[in-house]
Amino acid sequence: MTKSSADKAKNILIGISGGVAAYKIPLLIRILKKQGHNVKVILTDSAKKLVAPDVLKTLTGFPVYTDDGENYDMAHIRLEEWADLFVLSPATANSIAKMAHGIADNLLSTTFLSLTCPIIVVPAMNTAMWNNAATIANVKTLKERGIFVLPTATGELACGAVGAGRMIEPSDISEYVTLVLQKTNLQGKFSGKTICIASGSTIEPIDAVRFITNSSSGKMGAALARAAILSEAKVIVVSGAAKEKLPEGVELVEVNTAKEMREAMLKKLPDCDIIIMAAAVSDFRVEDVDKEKISRETNAKYAINLVKNPDIAKEIGEKKKKEQKLVVFSLETSGGIERAIEKMKRKNADLCVYNIVEKAVGKDSSEIAIISKDGRVFDFEEQEKIISAARILELA
Numbered sequence: 001m002t003k004s005s006a007d008k009a010k011n012i013l014i015g016i017s018g019g020v021a022a023y024k025i026p027l028l029i030r031i032l033k034k035q036g037h038n039v040k041v042i043l044t045d046s047a048k049k050l051v052a053p054d055v056l057k058t059l060t061g062f063p064v065y066t067d068d069g070e071n072y073d074m075a076h077i078r079l080e081e082w083a084d085l086f087v088l089s090p091a092t093a094n095s096i097a098k099m100a101h102g103i104a105d106n107l108l109s110t111t112f113l114s115l116t117c118p119i120i121v122v123p124a125m126n127t128a129m130w131n132n133a134a135t136i137a138n139v140k141t142l143k144e145r146g147i148f149v150l151p152t153a154t155g156e157l158a159c160g161a162v163g164a165g166r167m168i169e170p171s172d173i174s175e176y177v178t179l180v181l182q183k184t185n186l187q188g189k190f191s192g193k194t195i196c197i198a199s200g201s202t203i204e205p206i207d208a209v210r211f212i213t214n215s216s217s218g219k220m221g222a223a224l225a226r227a228a229i230l231s232e233a234k235v236i237v238v239s240g241a242a243k244e245k246l247p248e249g250v251e252l253v254e255v256n257t258a259k260e261m262r263e264a265m266l267k268k269l270p271d272c273d274i275i276i277m278a279a280a281v282s283d284f285r286v287e288d289v290d291k292e293k294i295s296r297e298t299n300a301k302y303a304i305n306l307v308k309n310p311d312i313a314k315e316i317g318e319k320k321k322k323e324q325k326l327v328v329f330s331l332e333t334s335g336g337i338e339r340a341i342e343k344m345k346r347k348n349a350d351l352c353v354y355n356i357v358e359k360a361v362g363k364d365s366s367e368i369a370i371i372s373k374d375g376r377v378f379d380f381e382e383q384e385k386i387i388s389a390a391r392i393l394e395l396a
Contacts, residue, residue: 284308
């Protein structure tokens with residue numbers, strides 16, 4: 001846990017409604033507790049059949065609040081005063097409908113109506129229910145009221161069907177929790193806009209099996225995608241090789257080489273409002289790729305000639321329209337922030353994110369400076385990449 005997260009431990013109230021995905025909530029509680037947060041739980045009667053109250057009590061260290069608990073009439077007031085954030089997970093179609101229409105017929109829905117803290121809703125239901133016009137309208141209503149409604153995953157559902165509606169994983173939910181607790185101004189900021197993010201690392205083949213590449217986990221690209229989703233933008237990610245899994249709800253375009261990334265980014269450029277070049281693009285490629293596997297038995301020495309790859313960010317900077325914004329990264333081993341400022345000007349970028357290799361690559365945290373086109377520099381101490389992503393989009 002980084003210093004930034006430890007210093008900002010909060011009181012998180014989780015409402016569990018009667019969806020099968022309720023069995024995953026103990027893992028979410030463990031993750032949030034590990035981050036230093038205090039967690040309390042409201043459990044509906046339907047949810048009690050899916051996850052045992054005693055398990056939740058043991059994990060949280062607090063009593064579990066239910067409809068048949070003590071002091072029911074005042075519990076919703078006490079919990080409202082205690083909570084810094086409310087997470088409804090899983091949020092069934094029924095619970096979403098109740099929230100949208102102000103129905104207060106149990107402790108969970110009554111507490112919801114009394115809340116003044118930020119609210120995250122994590123949907124989980126059958127595909128047909130998720131795609132139903134009533135659910136779509138209810139979700140729209142919640143978003144219009146400033147509630148964060150997270151995307152669903154696509155996959156096999158409890159009923160055996162395959163489609164959208166599956167609850168995203170607890171590890172993903174915890175990332176959004178971190179974002180919302182930062183009290184960013186991202187809610188609805190880019191609604192109706194499209195953000196395209198280049199992420200991961202490109203690879204350049206040497207022969208049939210070998211290649212050269214750059215170090216990149218894809219963590220920053222994934223963090224930027226989550227922050228963009230929270231802003232309600234349409235999110236496109238053009239990704240090379242990456243260890244970090246991208247969040248649900250993005251349009252993914254997979255590429256391998258720098259040339260492929262260039263082609264994909266330029267194809268998407270006309271439809272994008274913000275372009276973020278967070279990928280580790282190989283500056284060079286092999287001039288003559290061997291179609292066969294190079295054998296050390298027949299080659300005592302083997303020379304590789306490298307040629308420059310296209311500068312994707314520079315080309316986008318030259319071709320983008322006045323209203324489009326370009327964000328570039330300057331990952332350096334030396335040269336300082338002056339090198340990043342020069343890079344931003346040369347590529348006609350609107351923002352440049354400066355960071356240092358040893359403090360960023362492969363890590364969950366980073367120490368960045370964000371440079372704006374008008375010359376302002378915003379310095380940030382070491383913080384989780386998900387928080388850095390929010391700061392970048394706040395300034396975009």
